[in-house]
Amino acid sequence: xxxxxxxxAEGRLWQIVAxxxxxxxxxxxxxxxxxxxxxxxxxxxxxxxxxxxxVLLNALMGLPPVVVxxxxxxxxxxAGPLGSLGLLFTPGAMVLAQTIxxxxxxxxxxRQAVEDAWREYEEQLRSLGVHGxxxxxxxxxxxxxxxxxxxxxxxxxxxxEVGAVMIVGGNIDGVTRVMTTALALETxxxxxxxxxxxxxxxxxxVLVLNAAAFxxxxxxxxxxx
Amino acid sequence: MILPLELxxxxxxxxxxxxxxxxxxxxxxxxxxxxxxxNGAGKSVLMRLMHGLLNPSxxxxxxxxxxxxxxxxxxxxxxxxxxxxxxxxxxxxxxVAGVKDAxxxxxxxxxxxxxxRLAQRPARVLxxxxxxxxxxxxxxxLHPDVLFLDEPTANLDPGATREIEAIxxxxxxxxxxxxxxxxxxxxxxxxxxxxxYLHQGRVVERSPAEQFFKSPATAEAAxxxxxxxxxx
Numbered sequence: 001x002x003x004x005x006x007x008x009a010e011g012r013l014w015q016i017v018a019x020x021x022x023x024x025x026x027x028x029x030x031x032x033x034x035x036x037x038x039x040x041x042x043x044x045x046x047x048x049x050x051x052x053x054x055v056l057l058n059a060l061m062g063l064p065p066v067v068v069x070x071x072x073x074x075x076x077x078x079a080g081p082l083g084s085l086g087l088l089f090t091p092g093a094m095v096l097a098q099t100i101x102x103x104x105x106x107x108x109x110x111r112q113a114v115e116d117a118w119r120e121y122e123e124q125l126r127s128l129g130v131h132g133x134x135x136x137x138x139x140x141x142x143x144x145x146x147x148x149x150x151x152x153x154x155x156x157x158x159x160x161e162v163g164a165v166m167i168v169g170g171n172i173d174g175v176t177r178v179m180t181t182a183l184a185l186e187t188x189x190x191x192x193x194x195x196x197x198x199x200x201x202x203x204x205x206v207l208v209l210n211a212a213a214f215x216x217x218x219x220x221x222x223x224x225x
Numbered sequence: 226m227i228l229p230l231e232l233x234x235x236x237x238x239x240x241x242x243x244x245x246x247x248x249x250x251x252x253x254x255x256x257x258x259x260x261x262x263x264n265g266a267g268k269s270v271l272m273r274l275m276h277g278l279l280n281p282s283x284x285x286x287x288x289x290x291x292x293x294x295x296x297x298x299x300x301x302x303x304x305x306x307x308x309x310x311x312x313x314x315x316x317x318x319x320x321v322a323g324v325k326d327a328x329x330x331x332x333x334x335x336x337x338x339x340x341x342r343l344a345q346r347p348a349r350v351l352x353x354x355x356x357x358x359x360x361x362x363x364x365x366x367l368h369p370d371v372l373f374l375d376e377p378t379a380n381l382d383p384g385a386t387r388e389i390e391a392i393x394x395x396x397x398x399x400x401x402x403x404x405x406x407x408x409x410x411x412x413x414x415x416x417x418x419x420x421x422y423l424h425q426g427r428v429v430e431r432s433p434a435e436q437f438f439k440s441p442a443t444a445e446a447a448x449x450x451x452x453x454x455x456x457x
Contacts, residue, residue, distance in 0.1 A: 123278055123301065124304075127276065127298070128363075129322060130321050141308075142307050142308045145308075224308045224309075
């Protein structure tokens with residue numbers, strides 16, 4: 001128990017918390033920027049191979065973080081195709097890995113949400129002469145409050161995973177150490193009270209973010225119907 | 226003017242069941258046309274075929290004035306409003322049509338249906354009658370030659386229905402051709418100049434409204450008028 005106050009006093013715990021949030025939130029923003037339009041396009045579009053793509057996307061939701069970590073590691077390692085970027089063992093590499101990890105989650109869930117809504121909107125939008133990507137983005141924007149849950153699913157996955165950030169970040173103290181990798185380290189060192197403390201903080205942060213999102217969604221739905 | 230609209234041997238078949246057809250029909254500009262019939266007679270399908278939302282299984286839909294595109298609009302039984310303000314719902318429709326001065330045209334359309342003071346209100350929290358008026362404004366903002374209305378008052382109370390009918394009459398007077406489906410005979414009498422009576426997907430009678438109600442020419446239409454208005 002003696003180390004716990006120590007980590008707090010030096011502000012290191014907050015540094016770790018801040019890096020966790022920074023990495024995972026950035027990954028959510030990037031994955032959303034690509035995944036939401038992708039999901040909407042697949043929901044509204046009709047093209048050969050669409051069903052196969054939906055199945056693939058749904059399957060990729062279960063992508064193991066260690067596999068993503070290993071793949072990104074190989075890409076970013078010095079001999080790899082992106083080795084010259086020098087990203088390995090930096091927060092940038094962790095963002096990249098988590099973005100790849102949660103992109104299928106956000107794309108697959110938003111695809112389902114837009115497709116369900118599309119049943120209601122299709123006739124009206126076609127009647128107004130709206131087609132293709134314009135229609136997809138219109139529906140996406142219209143169900144924006146429901147999509148908060150999709151983003152939270154992505155954030156939850158990113159904040160909770162340890163395999164990918166461990167491999168591509170390396171859990172370097174003060175550089176790439178985040179909540180989950182710190183927790184894994186303290187557990188293996190046998191400092192269970194500290195590990196438990198970190199776990200409680202991690203869960204509390206996720207809880208606060210979800211509560212905030214819930215309140216935003218409720219207020220918005222009351223206002224816009 | 227894109228009218229007249231010519232339907233030739235039009236039919237719409239789903240899983241071997243003929244929902245509409247064969248129908249051959251010429252819709253002229255001018256007096257309003259009411260598509261009348263019982264539930265399941267094929268009114269909505271026929272309206273969607275004319276509007277272009279459904280592709281016919283056989284036969285053709287031809288606008289004499291060439292590509293109809295934005296020159297025709299439709300209002301549905303259940304309007305679908307976007308999650309934004311009433312005004313933004315109308316400007317959206319204008320902007321996707323490539324209109325430059327969308328804002329002032331949208332305000333004009335809202336004034337036309339008496340919703341100007343609710344312009345900034347989120348569309349989805351408006352009442353059913355207000356939403357349907359908004360749908361009329363959105364459809365009418367581009368001043369189409371033809372306005373299809375698919376049972377626009379089926380879900381509304383009598384007060385809201387009267388308001389909608391007044392707006393439809395105003396559009397009619399402004400020169401827009403009204404093609405409206407309904408199963409409400411009173412409404413057909415109030416708004417219709419001519420009646421097209423559908424029975425099991427076919428046009429069995431077409432006549433001026435007064436004549437249709439006074440002395441329907443076919444047994445099916447007579448039974449429908451009698452059943453709907455047993456006190457006449």
